[in-house]
Amino acid sequence: MSLTLLAIFIPACFALNLSPGPNNLLAFSNASRLGFWPALAGGLGRLPVFAAMIALVAVGLSTLLTSFEAALIAVKYAGAAYLIYVGYKMWTAPAPSEAMSAQTNVLALMRRDMSFAAANPKAIAVFTAFFPQFIDNSGNLLEQFAVLGALFLALEVAAIAIYAALGRAMSHVLTPLRLHRLNKGVGGFLIFSGLTMALKPES
Secondary structure, X not given: OOHHHHHHHHHHHHHHHHOOOHHHHHHHHHHHHHOHHHHHHHHOOHHHHHHHHHHHHHHHHHHHHHHOHHHHHHHHHHHHHHHHHHHHHHHHXXXXXXXXXXXXXXXXXXXXXXXXXXXXXXXXXXXHHHHHHHOOOOOXXXXXXXXXXXXXXXXXXXXXXXXXXXXXXXXXXXXHHHHHHHHHHHHHHHHHHHHHHHHOOOX
């Protein structure tokens, strides 16, 4: 895996991590009511779910890409198209509402966050479509998936912390309308990333 690909992966991945979906809005809402640390701890509930999804995708796709080299190109363009689609949906989405939780216990917050992640079918689709674009088919596929997965999870923790901090300090400023504008900005960046990957020449 080249440094050039990683330089594209990290900001594009972080844009996905930062998208104001149900889990991040839950962290924001929890922090606005309970404080930074409970919201951060509760947000960690999504990590085991995402790690399991990444592992399933890594095993399934590595087998596919090892057996059929042409599948790598097909998955790459499918992934680029998916990024553009997600970006378009985020750009055109209505203003989101804050996710509310009545729970105050940290374990309960983690379970709520975990259920949000498990109930989101887009998550495994993102891993399936997004990760293979950054895989070198001539290298060890599982090792590369492990690196990308670890980076994704680390960036996810950073995203949780950012939303928790915003919820604590800016709940009166970062309104749903302003989250909607952030959503449009992230969507535009994902469209740009998808076009960049689609137009990148094959090595």
